[in-house]
Amino acid sequence: MNLVKIFRLTLAAVLLTAGTLAATSAQAQAPLKIGYTDVQYVLAQMPESKQIESELKTYNSQLEAQLKSKYAEYQTKGEAYQKAAGTMTEVVKADKEKELQGLQQSIQEFQQSAQQSLQQKQQTLLKPALDKLQKNIDLVADENGFTYVFNSDGGGSPLLLHAPKEGDISDLVLKKMGITPGAAAPVKSGPTTTPAPAPVAPGVNKTKVKTKK
DSSP: OOTTHHHHHHHHHHHHHHHHHHTTSGGGGSOOOEEEEOHHHHHHHSTHHHHHHHHHHHHHHHHHHHHHHHHHHHHHHHHHHHHHGGGSOHHHHHHHHHHHHHHHHHHHHHHHHHHHHHHHHHHHHHHHHHHHHHHHHHHHHHHHTOSEEEEOOSSSSOSOSOOOGGGBOHHHHHHHTTOOOOOOOOOOOOOOOOOOOOOOOTTOOOOOOOOOO
16 A cells, blocks of 8 residues: 555545535635645655654564464475375375365465555554644645645645646645755555465465645
């Protein structure tokens, strides 16, 4: 999941609601001043981004280690089954095959839950940074008289297609947070590697942005 996907969707929903309310408010009679900011650009320069990236990488490594352990057990028991299958009774053979099927299913389920867990971890780590960003966008908008602020980052479907450069408040938001604006690589979404499914052993069937008030 993109780091700012949730934030972008929130922006869209709030702006649509705000547009409707503005039509019936006194503010609708006043001149509008519209600004925009590149959320990814700002997030990439926030010191929190490196910490988020590091924690996601560590968490992903832990999940991968657990998966490798499960896979190693599956491989070991699968190889033992192959070597001894010819001398096993039908009852023992069926029991071993059932055990291998159970291990394979466990691996597949773990892969799915690990991916969901990684995404939830990412959202949890991002929330404080996004809350901080929202607060500073609000402050900059209020101080500079912006009625609306749009998100202009290039990921997915940006909410802003064209605007004058003077409407870009990205550097103002960074300065408000005490950060010197500069070129920064986009914030990555963190490792989301999903190991390939385990092979089947022989004999085993494969089963927001606020408006001014």
